[in-house]
Amino acid sequence: MAIVLVILAAIFVGVLVVHGYKQFKIRQQNQMSENEYNTAVTVWEFARLVKERIDAATRQGAGVLDFTQITVPHSQGYEISLELIGAYFRIYAVPSRYNRTGRLSFLTDNTLSVRASDRAGQQATSEDGEYKGDADQM
Secondary structure (H helix, E strand, O other): OHHHHHHHHHHHHHHHHHHHHHHHHHHHHHHHHHHHHHHHHHHHHHHHHHHHHHHHHHHOOOOOOOHHHOOOOOEOOEEEEEEEEOOEEEEEEEEOOEOOOEOEEEEEEOOOOOEEEEOOOOOOOOOOOEOOOOOOOO
């Protein structure tokens, strides 16, 4: 009788562990999706700000940006970088820990179109599809 109780207890604990692991993976996936969406919004807003600053510098004939007024934003689970080439710019966002904080890499430029793709933690390219925010797209 004691053996049967031990076996039942072991099965119960095993089922409980499997259920806990599945719930952990679901929460992790939801957090990654939220990180990706928030990063896409952050990248777009930052690109809009940079474009406004470049356009203002061009209109004023300054030709030089005041970098003290531009701060690269932070996004949960992502590393964001700005690349300036004359009046052209690119903003990249890659997961800080691929497959833990996010899977998608993002890119936007003067067009303000946010592009995204699963690049295994590498930078997105201009050939990637436009990010629309829905999970079915990627």
